[in-house]
Amino acid sequence: MSSNQGTQGITEQDIADFLANTPGFFERHAELLASVQLSHPLGQRAVSLQERQAEMLREKIKGLEHKIIEMIRNGQENVSIADRLHRWTLSLMQTRDAAALPAVLLQELRHQFMIPQAGLRLWGVDAAHAGAEFAQAVSQDVKSFAASLNQPYCGVNSGFEAARWLDQSHGVTSLALIPLSQGGQAFGMLVLGSPDPTRYTAEMGTEFLARIGEIASAGLARLLPAPAAPDVGAAD
Template sequence: MGTSGITETDIANYLANTPGFFERNAELLASIQLTSPHGQRAVSLQERQMEMLRDRIKGLEHKIVEMIRNGQDNVAIADRLHRWTRALMDTADAADLPTVLVQQLKHQFLIPQAGVRVWGVAEAYAGLPFAQGVSDDARSFANSLTLPYCGVNSGFEPVRWLDDPSTVMSIALIPLRRGDTAFGLVVLGSPDPTRYSADMGTEFLIRISELAGGALSRLLPPAA
């Protein structure tokens, strides 16, 4: 039978399914020369295998370093979240909660600007600044959010709750809920247009939403 119809795939399959070939032809291993990826010099098969193994080890080392770095970042975020939550729990006067919430968010997570509004509050808090200036449209928007919103600042009303709205390029909008109904909204703002992008994960912001909603629900009348 001629060899003209034999392909590289046929040869590879033959060698893969004939483990004794190189045992019977051991001299071939010593004579095979390959081109090194680290230059144009020729190397033996064994040396080429060692280079491939070293490259694979380097790749694994990079993955391990990345995993360690991500683990350290997650621990740091968990510590900040713990300190922020404790600050809310340590606030005795419910009227101070919105201020503590915003100040601690900015401090713990290095957020340039943050604000919060709460509506439907108990009568004792109705005249305070955090319960003012929220339109029906903003309330409906907050109620429609099933997840925190992240993206560019395209003129959302909550941006006006921040200290310097004109510098805000990207925002995160975090609904506060009691049950299925939104009663407030936290807004985070940054001059960096990529800080809060539409494709970023929202797991951390969901935790902020749940914890902030639980804390600020103290401002609401008792549930019926």
Template sequence: MSADLNLQGITEEDIAEYLVLTPGFFERHATLLATIQLVSPLGKRVVSLQERQMEMLRDRIKGLEQRLVDMIRNAQDNESLHQRLLGLANTLMLTADASQLPGVLCEVLREQFQVPAVGLRLWGVTQAWAHLPCTEGVSAEVRSLAASLGQPYCGANSGFEAAQWLEGESPGEGLSLAQSITSIALIQLQRSDGRSFGLLALGSPDPARFGADMDTDVLRHLGHLAQSALSRLLG
């Protein structure tokens, strides 16, 4: 049909444009609609125009339903995350003993946020808190890395020193926890003047958990909560 139309100088595009510009065509030729047959994508059978329109409408409705389900799921996930962030903030504020803050922070991240492995290092704390485990083994490289992080880092664990601090369940199978970590998130902790005073590390054996394409908004919120609470330890 297309070839015949081209021989006559009329293309299918010409016909389509004419029908669009002439909305009364099918009103004047109503019987033509009943004779039009199309191939259905379901089984490649021949169906009427009305049946094909119904199939297209059903497909569209299914697509809209799926979008609605996705929106509801995202809203539920966001609400759950919001509640966990509020819970973390509340727990940190209610921790009267400042020396317990590092442990409480890491425990909540592991249990409530379901992060398999968490590590924390702080520097510049007052002498009263210099004995805390989170102040040990802080190298110049770690401080330099923390200072360079304009935003949380997410990606593959390419042998980061921070992976050695991580604490969580043993992976078994003869691997150390650090060896089992394939993805990692690193969050800088800052003083009010912008200087770094700590590095929070989150690790997972799942390479997609802290992938390079991860949205870092939640990690920034975690960092703000952590640095606000841990600033009680600073000199």
């Protein structure tokens, strides 16, 4: 068998494996590195192997820089959101008048998070607040829907009753519906609305909205009847 015939079975993968498993090859044949020419990806000119490797490293570094910039930007956005949530929470804690709490909650929520529209309804509130706007009657369907939500609902406004709680409901195309509960029992619902159909979508994460609901529930629970004191008068 001739030498030509003996090399016909060698593949590019065989050569790649040989070079990978023989790290000293280019040390013994350093002149090859200078003589190997590769096509430049952005043009027709040829470049040396070292130049091509350096260019690949520069591209890799540039990609890492972009990732770092994105991470910094995301970190800054998270800090900004945390600051807004902190200010909103403080506004609730500093509201002494329980009857004013729903209005403060909605006003600060719209202001801090630039939400176009927000509204809420509570049921089962203390009799002293029964005539307030936030305590207006809602259907049993709304109550059942709120009780069934394990997490906030985000999506298209398909004629939800809760959308009518907003001042300009006719222009709302997307909604976030956040249940309010205490002790596992729903006692209200917070609705956020936007004319932008992409503001609240079914694909978006709801963790942050769930935190909003937990804080709002803790504050608004002040409007519910006080729990009955345990009967301690009966003797054994």
